[in-house]
Amino acid sequence: MADTILVVAEQREGKLNRASFETIAAAQSIAKETGWQVEVVLPGSSIAALAQELAQKAVARVYALEGASLAAYTSDAYVFALKQFIHEKQPKLVLFPHTYQVRDFAPRLALALDRALISDSVGYKHENGKLLLTRQMFQGKFAADVSFAGDAPWLATFQIGAFRGEQAEAGSASVKNVAAAETTPRVVPHEVFQEAKQAVDLSQAEVIVAVGRGIKEQKNLALAEELAKVLGGEVAASRPICDNGWLPLERQIGSSGQTVAPKLYIALGISGAIQHIVGMKGSRTIVAINKDPEAPIFEIADVGVVGNLFDVVPALTEEIKKARAGA
Amino acid sequence: MKILVCIKQVPQKDVPLKLNEAGTWIREDVSYEVNEPDAYALEEALRQKEKHGGEVVVVTAGPARAQQVLREALAKGADRAIHLEDDKFAHLDSVNTARAIAAAIAGESFDLIVTGLQSDDFGAAQTGVLLAEILGLPHATIIIGIEKTDSGLRLKRELEAGHYQWIEMPSPAVLTIQSGINKLRYASLIGIKQAKNKPLRKVAWAEVEPKLGKNLQQIERLYVPVKQKKTEMVEGPPAEVARKVVEYLKNSARVL
Incomplete structure (x- = not known):
């Protein structure tokens, strides 16, 4: 056989x-x-x-x-x-x-x-x-x-x-x-549940601006929020940002959070650990901005920018504003 | 509660890594730090001790440089440390790492054993679970909440996509801890000073070798992953980069 x-x-x-x-x-x-x-x-x-x-x-x-x-x-x-x-x-x-x-x-x-x-x-x-x-x-x-x-x-x-x-x-x-061969388990499992109903459904967003460790401080989230605003998108994050309490858990993308496939996903300061990638790799267009040229996020990005996100993001927000105004 | 925390030293998250010439491992001349989920496991152990009393013991297996993560743990409040010290420990598979740790703690009895849910280097997410099997203890993984009960433990497990589950189990038990279960503390100056005088037991390779088996999995080669997509890399000053990205989004991706 x-x-x-x-x-x-x-x-x-x-x-x-x-x-x-x-x-x-x-x-x-x-x-x-x-x-x-x-x-x-x-x-x-x-x-x-x-x-x-x-x-x-x-x-x-x-x-x-x-x-x-x-x-x-x-x-x-x-x-x-x-x-x-x-x-x-x-x-x-x-x-x-x-x-x-x-x-x-x-x-x-x-x-x-x-x-x-x-x-x-x-x-x-x-x-x-x-x-x-x-x-x-x-x-x-x-x-x-x-x-x-x-x-x-x-x-x-x-x-x-x-x-x-x-x-x-x-x-x-x-x-x-x-x-099945059976035994009496030592573990007693209770019901599977979800925390309070999620207010944001990121799976419906057409544009997502996601931040990772590279954002460094909570106050810098304003950069991502500005960019999301001009694009009409939602702000999301990789796990460490939510662990720090900088954004609520419901905005976390990845294996333990939400899985999304927007038209445009902009990753700011996200290295691209596999736990994050599995939650967003179905996105149609992925733009990654990261200071580390070896960051794995570039493996799956359509457009990669190696640079300081604190310089690049404000410039990008301005340029999109201009493009929108001209359109 | 007498608690054992298994921690690992891994390359720092942000440092660029290079392959060795043989393409079998990384070049080890980089800076290291404690594996992040293990830091959360240590923090949880310290909090449980603060609530219920007891002792926190930290253990690691690795080269001499790994002593640094034990010293940091002692400075944060762990009571003593065990170092399985040898370069060879770095190349054991998950099963043999768990066997080595089990051998090093033979003769001690812990109420709780915690470790991070996976390591940032291998990422196998196996050592904690295997340690439970070797010790014959119940276990649970990806834990984000621990409550001590009269008969054992009430635990909150994280499941996929925002789902959770409470489970109960008797102690002693082995738990793997998810990042974010708590807020990490910093070591205090006085803690750093006290750490120098806390006991650190070294365990040599020869002491645990009889308990190890053959590695049942073998890394044949390590390499930079093959790109899945054609990435258009954009360079230049910020304003120029912004213009090029917008051009791409308008003309190629048509999302603007």
Whole structure:
């Protein structure tokens, strides 16, 4: 039988995490080069309909790993059930989306299996029969090709957005129900909730002016506000700015904040750590202003300005005013 | 509460990094600082101690230069420090780093172990979780709130896209801390002075080596990432740069 790539899909409260389809797309792509087959496992309770949804993709089989202890996520129950399942199936490769849930249990699962987990990969290479996972290091300043030095099963997670979910090929697979091995979790989870209703929906903004550490002081936010005003846009920020309390959390862009895709995204003094990039890389036009020519934000910018934002931004605001007046 | 804080020294955020000649690692002649999420983990430990009493112990694994982050932590109020000191610690994978730390604290029992949710250099986000598995303790990740209860801990977890969740677990436990959970303090002059006399235990490579395994993942090469987009770099004095950017936004991007 062919070697298997097992995709561990994710659901919460009756909904699939769409990142599961990105991981299926990644697995299908690897399978084409290696000749391995793709299977999917979905842990949870009462998940028949969700397993059927996954079975609409071109995979060999979908396992619904059912257990009462998997109804609400806990690392204890997930590690216990998946350890048993992976141990029995012995896939060559186990792939996960790099979600907050996966970050919580996948390292522990790997060690329980005495195997390695290469986390937060953005791509892969298949060179002379050897599988390499590409991941970012030093906040995106470098990339590394990482290989597995031990025995399979090999475990890896893919960063959100590294593959496109809609590129997962359609097909028709059978669903097999499997009773999960169960344990009593030590962790007691409560309801998932959102803080007070968000007043700003940045996902609807056509123009966003975002600031990062390079803005240096809270009073300098006025520069960004001026620029946003002449463009009719919203001000947003990378995580450190919100951590400092300079802007409310609801204006944070990135993996822990909002995901946006405006027509124009202007990044001021943002280095471009991956946690920020995943929240804005779908923007149509990206302008980055940063004093560090090596800043990773320039990798994804359409227009890059290496310079002092305190000089460039006022000049840019003036120039846009002029352009608007002349238009 | 007796609390262990695992911290790491990483290259400073703003310093330009260069590859070594072999393309396997960075050139190490740069300035370093404490990994930012670890600074928040330390701050949280100090606050918990201030509320509930106890002791804060900081541990790091790395070359001699890493002692600096321990001294800073002692100056901020940690009671003592453990330094797994050897250049070789810098190249362990997450599992072996966790094994080394576990070996160094064998014989001690902590009520709580905290660390940052990930490092700014490797960014694997694994060491804390793996330490919990090695020690057989419950864990939780991406924590932005800690309350001590009679039976253990009540914790606020951050989830994606502005969602949160409260969870409860018994202690002892291992938690990975999210940046922004608190406001960082500065070391006081008196703290810096006192730090010089606080105990710092050094642990040599040979002491923990028997507990380590083979690295199960291997960095084959490190390189500057391939550009995903064609970026138009604009240069010149501010007024000229502004004019060129506006031109691009009008004519090429058509967003003005």
